[in-house]
Amino acid sequence: MDNRDNAGKMENTDNGEQVNGLDSAVNSLITAILGCEEYLAYRTELDKVLQNSELKLKIDDYRRRNYELQTSADIDFDKLDRFEKEYENFRSDPLVSDFLAAELAFCKRMQEIETRITAKLDFQ
Numbered sequence: 001m002d003n004r005d006n007a008g009k010m011e012n013t014d015n016g017e018q019v020n021g022l023d024s025a026v027n028s029l030i031t032a033i034l035g036c037e038e039y040l041a042y043r044t045e046l047d048k049v050l051q052n053s054e055l056k057l058k059i060d061d062y063r064r065r066n067y068e069l070q071t072s073a074d075i076d077f078d079k080l081d082r083f084e085k086e087y088e089n090f091r092s093d094p095l096v097s098d099f100l101a102a103e104l105a106f107c108k109r110m111q112e113i114e115t116r117i118t119a120k121l122d123f124q
Contacts, residue, residue: 041102
């Protein structure tokens, strides 16, 4: 019996709900992610940032603007330079830099997981 045969089997959870093998695996993956080093570091830094609502708003604005620049159809290097200079002091704040670094590490970890999963699937 291969893994595809097990995927549809049903199991009972602690609260009596039935889930199939895939749901169970996803739940296990979520539990593992919640306990991974990158997520725990991200949550620690996020909790620090959330203590200062004004700083959180500034970080959100920075992230939004950065995303817009990075996903723009035409890359304007002058705009990117101006953006980097505008936020240079902001990013030097340890709360900001530690949060952004932790967020980036967690995002990379999630991308790695997604890449590993899709690499094993024959999805065309």
